[in-house]
Amino acid sequence: MKINIHQVSHLYDVEVLHDLSLSLEGYKSVAIIGVSGSGKSTLIRLLSGLEKPSAGKLYVNDHSVDEEAYRKKIGFVFQHHNLFPHLTLKQNITLVLEKTRGIEKNEAENIALRYLSMLHLEDQVNKLPKNVSGGQAQRASIARALSVNPDIIFLDEPTSSLDPILTHEVLTAIEELKSLGKDFIFVTHVMSFVKDFADYVIYMDKGEIAEMGTPDILDYPKSESLKAFMEKVR
Amino acid sequence: MRKFRAYFLAILTVLALVVFVIFQQEDNFSLASFKPYQNLIASAIGNTILVSLVALLGSLILGFIFYLFSISKIKYLNAITDVFTEIIYGTPLLVLVVITAFLIGPAFGTYNRNLMGYIALIIYMTPYMKNVYQSGFSSISRDQYMTMDLFGFTPYQRYRYIIIPQVVRILMPPMMNNLSMIIKGSALLNVLSYNELYYAIRVAQSQTFRFVEGYILMWVLYLMITIPLSQAAKVIERKWAL
Numbered sequence: 114m115k116i117n118i119h120q121v122s123h124l125y126d127v128e129v130l131h132d133l134s135l136s137l138e139g140y141k142s143v144a145i146i147g148v149s150g151s152g153k154s155t156l157i158r159l160l161s162g163l164e165k166p167s168a169g170k171l172y173v174n175d176h177s178v179d180e181e182a183y184r185k186k187i188g189f190v191f192q193h194h195n196l197f198p199h200l201t202l203k204q205n206i207t208l209v210l211e212k213t214r215g216i217e218k219n220e221a222e223n224i225a226l227r228y229l230s231m232l233h234l235e236d237q238v239n240k241l242p243k244n245v246s247g248g249q250a251q252r253a254s255i256a257r258a259l260s261v262n263p264d265i266i267f268l269d270e271p272t273s274s275l276d277p278i279l280t281h282e283v284l285t286a287i288e289e290l291k292s293l294g295k296d297f298i299f300v301t302h303v304m305s306f307v308k309d310f311a312d313y314v315i316y317m318d319k320g321e322i323a324e325m326g327t328p329d330i331l332d333y334p335k336s337e338s339l340k341a342f343m344e345k346v347r
Numbered sequence: 348m349r350k351f352r353a354y355f356l357a358i359l360t361v362l363a364l365v366v367f368v369i370f371q372q373e374d375n376f377s378l379a380s381f382k383p384y385q386n387l388i389a390s391a392i393g394n395t396i397l398v399s400l401v402a403l404l405g406s407l408i409l410g411f412i413f414y415l416f417s418i419s420k421i422k423y424l425n426a427i428t429d430v431f432t433e434i435i436y437g438t439p440l441l442v443l444v445v446i447t448a449f450l451i452g453p454a455f456g457t458y459n460r461n462l463m464g465y466i467a468l469i470i471y472m473t474p475y476m477k478n479v480y481q482s483g484f485s486s487i488s489r490d491q492y493m494t495m496d497l498f499g500f501t502p503y504q505r506y507r508y509i510i511i512p513q514v515v516r517i518l519m520p521p522m523m524n525n526l527s528m529i530i531k532g533s534a535l536l537n538v539l540s541y542n543e544l545y546y547a548i549r550v551a552q553s554q555t556f557r558f559v560e561g562y563i564l565m566w567v568l569y570l571m572i573t574i575p576l577s578q579a580a581k582v583i584e585r586k587w588a589l
Contacts (some may be wrong), residue, residue, distance in 0.1 A: 163493060184499060195494045198589040199513045208508055213498045243589060261498070 114140060114174060114265065114296040121159065121169030129155045131320040133169070140313040142297040144328075146304075147317035148342060153300045154269055156317065160298060161189050161267045173265065185214075188258030188266040192273045194250040196242040202229060202253040203238040206260045214261060228256035232286050248279030252286050259290070266290075268299035284310075304331060304346050316342065365563070372559050381564060384551040391547030392568065398465060398536065398543060399529045405469035406529075407522070410476025414484075417477060432474040441535045443467050448539050460539040468536070472529055479521045483514040486589075516587040523580035527573040534569075544568055 116137040123130040129152045137143070145153040158164045159171055162178035176183040196205045206225035210216040216224070229238050232252040234245075242250045251271055258266055268287070272280040284306045287297075291310070301307060307314060308328050316324040316339045324336045334340045369376050381388070413431065416424040435443070447467035448460045457463065487510055495505050537546035545565060552561035 161497075163497065181499075184497070187497075189497050191490055191494070193490060195488075195490045197491065197494075197509055197513075199509075199516060209498045212504050212508060213500055241589075 114138075114143070114298075115172075116143070116160070116298075117172040118160075119170045119172075121166045121171060123152075123155055123159060123164075124167045129320050130159070130166070133320075133322060135315075135322060135325075137313065142291075142311050143299075143313045143315065144307040144311035145298070145300045145315045145317060146302075146307060146342075147323075148345075151317040152320040153315075153317045156315075157267055157269050157298060157300050161187055163189065185261070186264045188261060188263035190251070190255050190258050190266070190268045190271045192270045194242065194247070194254040196250055196254055196257070198242050201239050201241055202234060202245065202250075202256075205242075205253065206257045209257060210260060224260050225256075228260045229253065231259070231290075232256045246279060247275050248282045251275065251279075251283050255283075255286065255290075259293070259295075263295065265296040265298060268297065268301070270300050270302065272301065272303065302346065304343075307331065318342075369559065369563070374559070376560060377557070378560050378564060380555040380557045381551055381560065384547070384555075387542075387547050387551065388544070388564075388568075391542050391544045392572075394541070395530060395533050395543040396572065398468065398533050398541070399526060401465055402468035402472055402529045402533070403522075403526050405465070406472035406476045406525075409469060409473045411480055413473055413477040414480035417481065428477070432477070435471060435474045438471075440467075440471050440532050441538065443471050444535050444538060461541050464536040464539045464541050468529060468532060471532065472525060475525050475528070476522075479518055479525065480514075482521070483517040484510075486517050487513060513589060516589060519587065520580040520584040523576055523583070527576045530572055530576075531569065 114137075116135060118133055118135040121130055121133045122128060129150075133156070145156055147153045155164070159166050160173060160178060162180075162184055165179060171178045173183065176186075196202070197208070200208060203222070203225045206228065207218070207221040210221035210224060211218060226235070226238060229235060232255055234249060234253055234256065237245050237249055237253070242253070245253070251274075255266075255268075255271070271287070272283050275283060280303065284303060288306075288310055297310070299311075308331060311328055314325060314328050314330055315322055316330070316334075316336075318338045324330055324334065324339045330339065331343060334343055413428050416428040419425060444464060444467040447470070448463040452458065452460070452463040452466075491509070492505075495509060500509065533543050534545035536543050537549060540546065548561050548565045548568075552558050555561070
């Protein structure tokens with residue numbers, strides 16, 4: 114995967130990202146970490162094209178992230194599962210495939226069942242989101258993100274609303290997806306998962322990239338702020 | 348089973364109260380004298396249901412318009428909605444019916460009291476319906492809209508497959524409760540001599556002098572319409588909950 118960020122700033126009421134630039138190539142799984150409010154969720158949203166930056170440009174795999182074609186090549190998993198509550202797990206996927214990708218009904222069902230099984234949900238396919246556990250719903254949302262066959266999958270703190278057992282369940286399921294050969298960009302607070310799953314880590318602090326490198330930086334941080342952060346999360 | 352027994356006892360308690368009230372009367376209790384009026388009463392029930400359905404439909408439409416006003420970027424429309432809502436909330440339905448039929452109607456050149464009665468009920472229910480829409484649409488989270496963006500649903504697809512199916516489920520129970528509010532409110536149209544249930548039974552009473560029977564009959568008939576509705580609303584709420 115190739116990521117290029119040129120002088121990106123982003124404001125809500127206050128500036129959350131300040132003049133960020135970055136050039137990365139050749140990594141399959143990039144983790145963005147940092148304390149709450151450091152701008153990591155904003156960065157992942159900008160990279161996915163979900164939000165537009167106040168200033169600057171972002172490119173992923175040589176596509177500008179505001180291109181419609183880029184949108185069709187990514188999958189995004191939110192903090193909360195965001196499944197449509199009136200549809201079953203299976204329908205959540207088939208609706209997307211049939212309406213936005215023009216895939217016909219039977220084929221859409223096959224794809225839905227394939228990905229739901231991949232995430233060990235074969236027994237839950239006909240249940241509504243409210244009738245499954247938080248972990249199962251989050252896994253279904255990952256299945257939905259995968260079903261559109263994206264090149265890159267974004268995960269924005271996918272386990273932050275889950276208890277430790279469900280967190281483990283979801284993260285294990287994500288690790289199993291490595292074999293699919295997709296690229297991942299993710300935000301998480303679970304450092305053991307970063308070490309296992311990421312091949313590159315971006316540490317953010319106060320709207321800037323404070324340190325980045327291979328996951329080794331977590332064990333041997335150079336900057337004072339990453340040192341302090343690792344002390345806290347350990 | 349215990350729950351069933353509790354409800355059985357509760358209903359029995361109410362019936363005991365009714366029986367007590369009936370036995371406190373000096374005359375014998377007899378519904379037979381209302382027999383000759385059964386056609387009048389039947390058509391009155393029909394009218395009560397008709398006026399209520401018309402008011403429901405009308406207030407659904409007008410309520411939606413006011414809902415759109417309330418979320419509009421045009422400040423004047425927001426203000427109109429607020430002022431209208433405040434006035435209606437503060438007005439007793441009886442007062443609204445009388446003013447609509449005897450003042451507003453004639454001012455616009457119409458003396459059709461039935462029509463004005465319908466309109467009064469519609470106006471009265473509109474702010475409540477507006478609220479129902481408000482809670483329905485606000486229950487669709489920002490995150491869901493973001494998800495729709497992400498997958499690239501067209502505006503039509505969003506409403507057709509995602510927003511409306513959810514809103515309808517959320518709207519149904521409060522809408523049915525509002526319908527039962529309209530049915531009860533429609534009794535006030537008797538002041539316009541509109542032949543609805545309350546009016547018809549008052550007519551029968553004035554000719555038979557059977558007041559106790561009349562009021563009890565009236566009461567039971569209203570309950571026969573409203574209780575199934577509220578029960579149905581509960582069932583739908585349980586089945587359709589998201």
